[in-house]
Amino acid sequence: MLTETDKRLLRVAYDEAKAGFDEGGCPIGSVLARGGEIVSQGRNQRVQGGDPIAHGEMDALRKAGRQKTYRDTVLYTSLSPCMMCSGTIVQFGIPRVVIGDTQNFGGNEDFLRERGVEVAIANDPDCIALMQRFIEEKPELWAEDIAE
Ligand SMILES: [Zn+2]
Numbered sequence: 001m002l003t004e005t006d007k008r009l010l011r012v013a014y015d016e017a018k019a020g021f022d023e024g025g026c027p028i029g030s031v032l033a034r035g036g037e038i039v040s041q042g043r044n045q046r047v048q049g050g051d052p053i054a055h056g057e058m059d060a061l062r063k064a065g066r067q068k069t070y071r072d073t074v075l076y077t078s079l080s081p082c083m084m085c086s087g088t089i090v091q092f093g094i095p096r097v098v099i100g101d102t103q104n105f106g107g108n109e110d111f112l113r114e115r116g117v118e119v120a121i122a123n124d125p126d127c128i129a130l131m132q133r134f135i136e137e138k139p140e141l142w143a144e145d146i147a148e
Helices: 004-022 056-064 083-092 109-114 125-137 139-145
Strands: 029-034 037-043 073-079 096-101 118-121
Touching: 004 029, 004 037, 004 056, 004 073, 004 096, 004 125, 029 056, 037 056, 056 073, 056 083, 073 125, 083 109, 096 125, 109 118, 125 139
Parallel strands: 073 096, 096 118
Antiparallel strands: 029 037, 029 073
């Protein structure tokens, strides 16, 4: 289900997540790609930018700037998208999402699939382990990010 290109680009999303972790932020990274090429990459900016809306996916999409279409893009994210980001994926017509980790957070995969988005779940050990470490070490920050 995952191509070598998928694995390579998901790794970039993970590297963004890890950089966010090292900055003291929420370790969630994302890549927008077209034809196997990176359009933009970003990471959660809750702490670094004081921006609660700048999830990894939103940061990547913002950095991509205006796009004529998203119909030929793939969004990679280290962690399963929240409802805000899932709504944006549907709104922008992004046809395919590759998710590193659905174990630490998830639940919107069916929402995406029901709206015609192809969802590929990687179960990436590095993405999962990084989120587990973050949740254990900074439970309050995690609770804040998922609004619990
Ligand atoms: Zn989100």
